[in-house]
Amino acid sequence: MAADPGGVHFGAAREDAWRACLWSRIALRIVEPLASFPCQSGEELYEGVRSIDWSPFFAGGRTLAIRAAGQTPELNNTQFVALRTKDAIVDQLREQTGARPDVDRDDPDVLVFVHLSRAHAKVNVDYSGGSLHARGLRAAGAVAPLRETLAAALVRFSGWQGDTPLCDPMCGSGTLLLEAAGWAGRRAPGLTRRFGFERWGSFDAAAAQAMTRLREEARAAARPAPELFASDLDPAALEQTRTQAARAGFTVHARRLALRDVTPESAPGGVLLNPPYGQRLERTRELERDIAGLLERFGRQRRALIVPVGFPVWHGTSRWLRVFNGALECEFRRYD
Ligand SMILES: C[S@@+](CC[C@H](N)C(=O)[O-])C[C@H]1O[C@@H](n2cnc3c(N)ncnc32)[C@H](O)[C@@H]1O
Structure with missing residues (x-):
């Protein structure tokens, strides 16, 4: 496994990649990276893409979309790059099978990424089928919700181990608590959604059976989640948190409370916080004081927050x- 600013790279057997989704x-x-080759011109791009065997993805008739990013001095138009990539795939399949895949930009069966950088092309195929932050549970209309993936990252960053209660005193729609509960309760976040690889031509009946087994294993892995304490000033936010928790199969103690009234007695355990940004200055000062006070009161607990760069409350950040x-x-x- 290796990490760089763009992602984490790992080698995996096919089922492990499914499990990762x-x-x-x-x-x-x-x-999944399919190919990486030197590429300065449209011709090199076309030949490089054509050298990949596309037939397993498109067997039985599948739709296609290309997303292109990056550039080289000669290939500086992403639309052109996407077009040449599509041509290479379509020409190969037409020659092999006589049929050509249709393009579906919004909801393709096979989504291909081409990335150009430093006279090199990388061609990847999307396993996930749409961003994985979509857990298939969120109701429409949440107020300023954190993206689930970012919320999950804050949970892990916080050092909270899942074995104590947890409190979010500015809960909004409850994303932080629900991501935390999902992690501690070993609920597979992708259980209620479909993935890109399930729409490929190579995903046959045996593969579908193997995937069903993985979903069953994931369901069986669930264990009880710790106690969750949510509070917020906004009754609509509390209602959203209750609804979202019920959908995800968790119970949450949700109360209408101002931040300054939240204490370790009413909400024991760790604290996660995502305060509102971009308010009027005097309101911001008050909020900063309230957050500093809360961090102080919960001084014996794990505490973590997400704030804009420059937010003045440091308070012994470790x-x-x-x-x-x-x-x-x-x-x-x-x-x-
Ligand atoms: C950015 S939102 C939190 C979003 C949440 N993390 C989510 O993913 O849905 C901030 C929340 O803080 C609440 N809030 C603002 N000032 C507050 C205060 N003084 N005490 C308690 N809650 C407050 C707002 O009602 C809002 O729901």
Whole structure:
């Protein structure tokens, strides 16, 4: 296994890659690298893509989409790159089978990524089938929810081990608590969704059976989650948290409370926090004081929060990590 800023690379047997889709809480996507080759021109791109055997993906008639990114001095138009890639795949399949796959930009069976950088092309195929943050559970209309993958990453960053209760005193729709409960309760985050590889031509009846077995194993792995304490000023947020928890099969103690009134007596255990950003200055100052007070009161517990870079409450931060929350540069901060 190796990590770089773009992702984590690992070698795996086919079923382990499926398992990774089922169980990964933090990855946005899982892709399989198909080829990597020197590439400066459209011709080299075409030949490189054509040298991959595409028939297993498209057996039985499957739809296709290409996403291109990056550039070389000669190949600096991503639309052209996507087009040449598509041509190479379509030409190969037409020659082999006489049939050509249709393009479906929005919901393809086979999604291919081409990435150009430093006169090199990388061709990957999407295992996940859409971003893995979509757990298939979230109701529409949540207020400023954290992306599930980012919430799951904060849970792991916090150092909370899953063996004590957990509290989110600005719970919103409850994403942090539910990701934490899912991890501690060994609920496979991908159990209720389908994956890209399940739509490939090579995914035959035997593969489907193997995948059903993996889902059954995942269901059997579930264990009880710790107690969850949610509070928020907004009654609508509490309602969302209750609904989301019920959908995910967890119970949560949800109460309407201002941050400054939350104490370890009313909500014991670790604390995770995702405060609102971008408010008026005087409201921000008050919030900073309330957060500092909360960190103090819960001084014997694991505490972690996600705040925009520059947020002034440090309060003995023991670890921090830069992350992006959408386009906003933020930090995880952990207080031990
Ligand atoms: C960014 S949202 C949290 C989103 C949540 N992490 C999620 O994924 O759905 C911040 C929440 O803090 C709540 N809030 C703002 N000020 C508060 C205060 N003083 N006390 C308690 N809750 C507050 C808001 O009602 C809002 O639901």
